[in-house]
Amino acid sequence: MSLRSAALAFLVGATLSTSLLPAMLAAQDSSAAPRRVAIRAAHMIDGRSPRPISNAVVLIEGERITAAGSGLAIPAGTQVIDLGSATILPGLVDCHTHMTSQPTNYYQDLFRRSPIDVAVRSHVYAKRTVEAGFTTVRDVGAGEFIDVALRDAINDGSVEGPRMVVATLTVGATGGHGDISGFSPYIKFGQFSGIADGVDEIRKLVRFEVKNGADVIKMIATAGVLSEEESVGAPQFSAEEMKAVVDEAAMWGRKVAAHAHGAEGIKRAIRAGVASVEHASLIDDEGIRLAKERGTYLVMDVYNDDYILAEYSRLGYPDQIIEKERKVGRMQRESFQRAVRAGAKMAFGTDAGVYPHGWNAKQFAHMVRWGMTPMQAIQAATVNAADLLGWSDRIGALAPGLYADVIAVPGDPLADVTELERVNFVMKGGTVYKKPESVTTSSR
Ligand SMILES: [Zn+2]
Numbered sequence: 001m002s003l004r005s006a007a008l009a010f011l012v013g014a015t016l017s018t019s020l021l022p023a024m025l026a027a028q029d030s031s032a033a034p035r036r037v038a039i040r041a042a043h044m045i046d047g048r049s050p051r052p053i054s055n056a057v058v059l060i061e062g063e064r065i066t067a068a069g070s071g072l073a074i075p076a077g078t079q080v081i082d083l084g085s086a087t088i089l090p091g092l093v094d095c096h097t098h099m100t101s102q103p104t105n106y107y108q109d110l111f112r113r114s115p116i117d118v119a120v121r122s123h124v125y126a127k128r129t130v131e132a133g134f135t136t137v138r139d140v141g142a143g144e145f146i147d148v149a150l151r152d153a154i155n156d157g158s159v160e161g162p163r164m165v166v167a168t169l170t171v172g173a174t175g176g177h178g179d180i181s182g183f184s185p186y187i188k189f190g191q192f193s194g195i196a197d198g199v200d201e202i203r204k205l206v207r208f209e210v211k212n213g214a215d216v217i218k219m220i221a222t223a224g225v226l227s228e229e230e231s232v233g234a235p236q237f238s239a240e241e242m243k244a245v246v247d248e249a250a251m252w253g254r255k256v257a258a259h260a261h262g263a264e265g266i267k268r269a270i271r272a273g274v275a276s277v278e279h280a281s282l283i284d285d286e287g288i289r290l291a292k293e294r295g296t297y298l299v300m301d302v303y304n305d306d307y308i309l310a311e312y313s314r315l316g317y318p319d320q321i322i323e324k325e326r327k328v329g330r331m332q333r334e335s336f337q338r339a340v341r342a343g344a345k346m347a348f349g350t351d352a353g354v355y356p357h358g359w360n361a362k363q364f365a366h367m368v369r370w371g372m373t374p375m376q377a378i379q380a381a382t383v384n385a386a387d388l389l390g391w392s393d394r395i396g397a398l399a400p401g402l403y404a405d406v407i408a409v410p411g412d413p414l415a416d417v418t419e420l421e422r423v424n425f426v427m428k429g430g431t432v433y434k435k436p437e438s439v440t441t442s443s444r
Contacts (some may be wrong), residue, residue: 008420011113013387020405027222030219034061034062034063034339035061035062035079035430036059036060036061036075036077036078036079037060037061037078037079037080037081037404037430038057038058038059038060038074038078038079038080038081039056039057039058039060039080039081039088039406039427040057040074040080040081040082040083040084041056041082041083041084041085041086041087041088041408042054042055042056042083042084042085042086042087043056043086043087043088043350043412044056044058044068044070044087044088044089044308044398045087045088045089045090045375045378045413045414046068046089046090046397046398046399047089047090047378047379047382047383047386047396047398047399048383048397048399050375052087052414053069053070054070054346055070055071056068056069056070056088056348057069057070057071057072057074057408058088058398058404059072059074059075059078060404060406060427060430062430063403063404063429063430064397064401064402064403064404065400065401065402065403065404066400067400068398068399068400071085071437073149074214074444076444077443077444078443078444079441079443080441080442080443080444081432081435081439081441082277082439082440082441082442083408083425083439084438084439085410086408086409086424087408087409087411087412087413087419088398088406088407088408088411088425089378089382089394089406089407089408089409089413090382090383090395090396090397090398090402090405090406090407091133091134091135091136091143091162091363091403091405091406091407091426091427091428092133092134092135092286092348092360092381092382092407092420092423092434093134093135093136093137093138093347093348093381093382093385093386093389093395093396094129094134094135094136094137094138094348094349094350094352094360094381094385095137095138095140095257095276095297095299095347095348095349095388095389096138096140096226096257096278096299096301096349096350096351096352097129097137097138097139097140097349097350097352097353097357098139098140098141098142098351098352098353098354098362099122099125099126099129099137099139099142099147099150099161099164099349099352099353099357100118100119100122100125100139100142100143100146100150100353101118101121101122101125101136101142101143101353102121102125102248102353102356102357103218103353103354104315105314105316106112106176106315106316106317106318106321107316108211108316110180111183114239115143115144115146115191118143118144118146119144119146119149119150122146122150123150123153123159123161124357125151125357125358126154126159126160126161126162126354127159127160127161128356128357128358129161129162129210129352129357129358129360130160130161130162130428130433131358131423131426131434132358132359132360132362132423132425133361133407133408133409133423133426134162134361134396134421135163135395135403135405135407135426135428136162136163136164136165136385136386136389136391136405137162137163137164137165137352138164138165138166138167138216138257138349138388139151139164139165139166139167139390140167140170140216140257140259140278140349141167141168141169141170141178141194141218142166142167142168142169142220142295143169143191143192143444144191145168145169145192145193145213147164147168148160148166148168148212148213148214149166150164150166151166151213151215152213154277156215160433161430162407163395163403165215165216165389165391166211166213166214166215166216166340167214167215167216167217167218167257168194168209168212168213168214168220169192169193169194169205169209170194170219170220170259171194171196171202171205171206171209171217171218171219171220172194172195172196172219172220172236173195173196173197173220173236173237173241174195174197176195176220176223176224176227176236176385177220177222177223177224177227177236177259178194178195178220179195179227179359181227182318193305197241198241199240199241199244202241202245203246203248203250205247206245206249206250206252206254207252210252210254213366214253214254216254216255216256216257216389217245217249217254217255217256217257217284218257218258218259218278219237219242219245219246219256219257219258219259219269219274220236220237220258220259221235221236221237221258221259221260221266221268221269221274221277222234222235222236222243222259222260222261222262222264222265222266223236223261223262223303224259224261224316225261225320225321225324225328225330226308226317226321226325226354230339231262232261232262232324232327232328233261233262233263233264233282233283234262234264235262235264235265235282235352236265237268239268239271239272242258242269242271242272242274243267243272243273246272246274246396250273253273255274255276255388255390256272256273256274256275257273257274257275257276257278258274258276258277258278259278259279260277260278260279260280261279261281261282261328261332262281262282263282263283263284263286263287266280266282266283266287267284267286267287267290270291270294270296270348271290271294273294274296275296275388276295276296276297276298276299276347276349276388277291277296277298277299278301278349279299279301279351280298280299280300280332280335280336280339281300281302281328281330281331281332281335282328282331282335283298283335283338283339285338285342288342288344289342290337291344291345292342292343292344292345295345296345297345297346297347297384297387297388298344298345298346298347299338299346299347299348299349299388300335300336300339300346300349301332301351301354301363302332302333302336302366302367302370303350303355303362303366304351304354304355304361304363305325305328305329305330305332305333305348305361306329306366307355307356308322308325308329308354309322309325309326309329312325313382329415333366333370334370334404336367336370336371337362337370337371339368340371340372340376341371345384346372346376346380346384347380347381347384347385347387347388348363348367348377348380348381348384348385361420361421361423362421364377364378364381364413364417364418364420364421365417365421366443367380367419368417369416372416374413374414374415377417378413378417382396382397383396383397384396395433403428403429403430404427404428404429404430405427405428405429406425406426406427407423407425407426407427408423408424408425409423409424410422410424424436425439
């Protein structure tokens with residue numbers, strides 16, 4: 001057995017649990033009629049309606065929903081999954097993840113881990129993510145095209161994980177947040193580079209990423225927190241460079257997500273036409289107004305600061321990074337509150353990977369604490385997120401024609417949004433990935 005096939009056998013053996021097998025076998029037998037399944041639950045939040053629906057029924061054929069509503073009749077020959085008193089919701093969407101990695105120690109990760117170390121772990125994070133109820137992620141930055149490989153392995157059923165929209169390498173300036181700084185100029189890291197300066201280099205890099213599998217382009221518009229530059233918020237591309245990223249991406253049918261903390265860089269990115277501003281920590285009132293005017297989504301990761309500050313000594317971040325995190329964390333939450341009050345478009349995104357994968361839902365409580373209603377927070381992670389991804393015809397609601405991505409929580413997430421941290425049923429594309437022991441399945 002070659003090293004490569006041994007590694008593959010390991011990956012497949014370790015991750016292909018029995019839940020996936022029926023779907024794969026069904027897929028092989030193309031003559032079989034699509035399986036009909038009905039999910040019944042006491043309550044449903046469908047993603048689109050402003051209020052929950054009781055006595056909920058979702059009818060599914062194969063991987064798609066055919067009907068969803070209150071008290072629907074269940075046709076004969078349907079397998080019924082009865083979730084009792086639970087609340088069902090559309091599969092959740094995290095618009096800002098880094099599913100291929102999870103920091104253990106800053107310098108160890110930089111110097112002692114190869115891309116292969118990163119790649120062999122990523123399927124574990126994918127499984128944790130889907131089992132937490134996140135059936136789709138927009139993964140905004142990964143090295144070495146590992147995100148493309150992971151996405152494809154999930155799509156062909158080799159690995160369990162969420163649907164992935166992937167960005168590949170972040171597009172950033174020399175010395176910026178996407179670069180590796182703070183070392184001797186003689187240290188060279190031999191990875192694929194997401195560094196581009198000037199319009200021509202930027203256009204070439206975007207083309208290279210699209211060629212190699214990018215679904216979305218991630219631009220580093222300003223300095224960052226978890227990197228060793230001096231400033232947090234300074235712009236790192238000129239207006240002309242940002243416009244080049246957006247124009248080139250649009251030529252290939254790709255949207256752009258802009259990493260931006262500082263007020264000036266945020267406005268520059270919005271004016272350049274990005275689909276979303278990530279972090280948006282120091283956004284000012286003019287930036288909020290511009291985002292509303294242009295329909296730009298804000299994707300504000302208001303949970304992970306808690307984790308980083310609690311764990312920073314174990315994670316070995318340099319002092320400079322921690323100083324920045326302390327400064328920005330609180331301000332970002334205040335900015336979030338102002339943006340919610342102003343009615344800016346918001347989509348759910350957490351920077352998962354900065355904190356442990358599978359903890360994504362911890363952010364809901366923070367969004368509610370800082371001004372959203374539980375329904376607004378849920379819609380940020382369902383219908384709004386689907387809109388940002390350009391996937392409203394596939395995900396983000398329990399509605400006919402969409403993928404049967406259905407999750408359940410035992411209690412009422414509108415009364416206590418932390419219920420979303422207790423997802424106990426997950427279906428993705430009609431296949432069950434997780435269900436409580438007590439749930440009964442019957443036929444009728
Ligand atoms: Zn990020």
